[in-house]
Amino acid sequence: MANKKIIVIGSGIGGLFTAIKLAQQGYKVQIIEARNKAGGFASDITFNNFSFDSSFYILFDKPGLEWAMQQIHVNIHDITNFKLVDKVYHVLHENETEIAFHKNIEDTATILEQKFKGSASTYKSFLSHVTKIHQTLQPLSYKAHPNFMDMLFSNVLLHIPFLTGSLGNVLERSHLPQAVQKALGVWALISGQPLNNSVSTLSLIPSLMHHSGAYYPMGGIASLTNALTTIAEKLEIEITYNTKVKSICTKNKVATGITTKAGETVAADGIISNYSGIGTYSELVDDFSESEKQKLNQQPLQSVGLCVYLAVKGINPNYYLRFKVNGKKCIAFVQPGIIDPSLEKEGWLPAKLFTHLDNEVALNQEEQIKMMDELVKDRWWQTHISEYKILHSQTTFNWGTEYNLYRNSMNPIMSPEFMLKKHIPYKSTYIQNLYHAGSSTALGQGISLCAISGIHAANSLAKFLI
């Protein structure tokens, strides 16, 4: 194994996990990263001395991340301090109805009951329904390729209607009031996804939130990435920064190495791409049929959204995450200072405003900045805020350039169709020796799913190379 060389393209969460897992198995691993630091979306960004999470808000699936950590023999508590969030999120609807979700089931049920008589017990039965499904499905996510027998023994077959349906279907069947359904579906709405075109697995979030909890990493998500980078360096993984892979070289449909933008060629026995799955074929693989490219390119991509990084004086009460929902529109206001008051500097605290941008809405850079200026003027998020400064407005073009995104977007929209038929497998179905890790392969964009996918990609490649 020691003489087998693996190249990992990109050092996002998926790239780091896959590289560490392979290095621990004795492979010689090189990560090639276009940026000057590791982490991809899971990194930090600084404006006016304030450090922000570039993207991250909250970790719902701590058990999934812990599983991935165990696979690389690391105890999550030794490297990152994840703080449990008690008052998780608040939603203001267009008709002024306010709903909030707390870690504690009884508190949440009481809030719902105060707004909608009878909804406490309906919420509890919905929760018990999705918790049963979650308990069945979670172990399967730890298998790279669950086979029929795995599914049979885990009773997953009973949940086929759930898996093939949409988030909208599951919420409708809950008989909860519309406002509660929408508040539960806020994770789809903030990504610009209608509930009826979103994966049903998003309905499992309440089960995670109430049972395992929702977490915020103290020091930001970069604390996790930095710890993983240190582990990678100790394992003598070579991390080459500021280097963009231009192409994946192939011979007779077998990947043989990569060429960098600067023209260097590096041979490899295996390649794992942490770049966009579609982008890997559309832009990197040197010999890929135009017709296949076109098919992949037809998949609708998820917009990365617009983000305003702010410094604020004063703080809104209670909720780390607040959403305002109006029809299909959704805005999030994120206040990490509520969880970590040490972020304060001379009375100022960092905060973020975020909204989705439909990909079909092709606004240019100036129009997107104008849209964010309008967003900031909304009084809703400023209830207890006496002053604010805009530190930076992040357009989809900024995201694309700074994070090396394919078509300035995230991976394909996580629709039921994508989940069932079109997702990118860990092992390439087109090119031998080529594998994928990260949100391209994960059935969701969450950090934990990207970490799990990194483990599966590494195990799939190792199995092939034996």
Ligand SMILES: Cc1cc2nc3c(=O)[nH]c(=O)nc-3n(C[C@H](O)[C@H](O)[C@H](O)COP(=O)(O)OP(=O)(O)OC[C@H]3O[C@@H](n4cnc5c(N)ncnc54)[C@H](O)[C@@H]3O)c2cc1C
């Ligand atoms: C606004 C926003 C909010 C989010 N909030 C949450 C949240 O609250 N909770 C949560 O769990 N998840 C959240 N996510 C999702 C999560 O952050 C991402 O899905 C996850 O970090 C992606 O990891 P990845 O492994 O796919 O790699 P990525 O982060 O996509 O990293 C890929 C890396 O590859 C590098 N690269 C690309 N092309 C090349 C090339 N040609 N050569 C060399 N290097 C290259 C890039 O520079 C990058 O470093 C959020 C995402 C966004 C955008």
